[in-house]
Amino acid sequence: MPGVLALLLLSFIRAFESFEVPAIVGLAGNIEVLSTSIYQSSRATTPPNFGQAGAYSVCLLAFLACLLYFYGRLSRHAHRYQTITGKGYRPRVIDLGRGRYASMLVLVAILLFVIGLPLAIIVFVSFQPFFGSFSIASLSRWMLKNYATVIGPGFFRSTLVNTLVLGTVTASLVVPFTALCAWLAVRRKPAAWVLDQLATAPLTFPSIVMGVAFLQVFVNLPFPLYGTLTSVIVASAVAYLPYGMRYAYAGVLQIHSDLEEASTASGAPQMQTFIKIVLPLLSASMISCWLFVFLLAVRAMSLPLLLVGPGSSLVAVSLFDLWQNGQVTELAAMGTVWVALMTCVSGCFYLVARRYRILTA
């Protein structure tokens, strides 16, 4: 029961801080929620009212802090209800008999409906000159102009490159940093719990609030950082630290401390032990962590939304802008290219992981 309650609360929190859906669906009908109000007051009004955005942010944060407190209390005793223990856990294969065809059909249908259908519509629209419903006549209007716009040199291409750079650099910053933090925290080095707490703190911030916070910081910095890709990278790296931390933490827990002590006994100081023993043994979780952070960073919209400038456009933000401008067919083309690219990235990682036997299915 506490599990269900905690889940309920968590979904509530997630829905409360979500930005994308209310922004795309709600703004058109003038339905404003807190998260979109923050955006409206700092972007859509001229001049931007940062004070109002800040006030909204504090309200949202305060409310979420209360909810998270209750969530923490609910899930604190979660281990009492755990059903999977480390010892002798074997997933059991249930023979469904004839039912397996039916269940397979249902699963495929759900997949098709949830992922296949929207994707198909996006792909369809991307070949159209204007946004319209599917008809026989529309088939005769196939064209590749949208793709030419997206892939050809110019704004869209630089957007793609920017986004890839953002993902790569963010992931490459987060992974080694959290590996070190997690190691220090797991091995209970003095004061390492402070690092752990600091690296976990960004989890409590809704990303739109995080965006406002970083916006204020960058605007007030003496050197010009506002609007640059670097500023987005810094914000993303901070925002995704907690995820990196969880991956690395679990990874370090799997390394028996004897392996490190054996290194110390061999005459290696701490740092050498970390580099020669801990890092290679962590490589599996670090690779999956890298991919995870990369994907999070490139698809995030609400965090970079307030931070990007003319020279630092990103795919997710551009897609949002395209939507607001009504350029649905370009949006579709760009979305298709992007989905294809990301599928490739995941595929590559899967191959790499399997090659080094990281994934044990």
Place this chain on the structure above:
Amino acid sequence: MLRVGNLVKQYINEAGERKGGVSGVSFDVKEGELFTLLGPSGCGKTTTLRSIAGLEHPDSGLIQLDGRDLFDSRSDIQLPMYERDIGMVFQSYAIWPHMSVFENAAYPLRTRRNGHLSREEIESRVMRSLEMVGLSEYRNRSATKLSGGQQQRLALARALVREPKLLLLDEPLSNLDALLREQMRSEIKRLQTEWGVTTIYVTHDQSEAMALSDRVAVLNNGMIAQMGTPIDIYDRPRCEFVANFIGRTNLLRGTLASQVRAGDIAAVHTSIGAIRCMFSSSMTAGHQISFVIRPENIELQRLNGVASDTAPNSVSGLIQGKVFLGEVAEYTIGVDGDHKLIARTHPSIGLNRGDRVRASFPENKVIAICD
């Protein structure tokens, strides 16, 4: 060579109770000696070993290796482990899975402090230690593809490759199956003798300790209960704990009839009659004492009909149980109601349950515990 003086390291659990650790352990280990810390789990043997290694920070005490202070609570010296020149083998072997056999063994030579070694030097020293443990042909194999016994050998090669002043072995055989354990036991003894390295061996298995050690310290509750050669500890246990922990034993209690001096043989009155035993220290008459008789020192003789003359240091009884152990048979003998004696003899004696026997034991093999 190694001196441990009044070492204290206590652990307090959440409830505030003392749990494990050591409270004042002192011993000296001589050059080239194999010294064993023996005791049940939680007796403090591993804490002592880890303190010597530098993996634990003791509360107080002194640890000196070869005249150098490794730890001294009075002058606040705590040398980090990587500067202690100690090789260690862990219970879990701790073989690094991301390295080959050769790389595992070469690691201690490639640490910063040994950075000046040439490639050829490393190669020859690693191969020498791999040959010692019979792993030279596996040098390029991935360490994870070794069997348990091979991983153990590799751990030994890795610990010895730097030719450390001191080798620490933390229950190195406890993860091996019985046959392999005996093989590795003699292997360790051979390696230790050949390299002549001073070794501290930690185990809870008394037969390992007996077979390997030059000297043994039996630990109980964070203190050394007795220290001596294996024979000394087996034949002359100084307290009931040691008598019970080392080998099978019959422990009896009684009242001392007369005053004794060290080396005397005197009678002790027990509920199964007067039994004469060896005293290693002087004691006044009327003392409540306990004494031990090892099962293999009891001689059994079948009694036909009525019990005849009663010889000194013998009791008659009924065989209540028999366990065939291969090279010996172990009998449980019921004496005078509630008392039980365990005796071990060659199985060819052919006694069975329900047989009446006379159990006799030579008086110099009955050892009084004078604690």
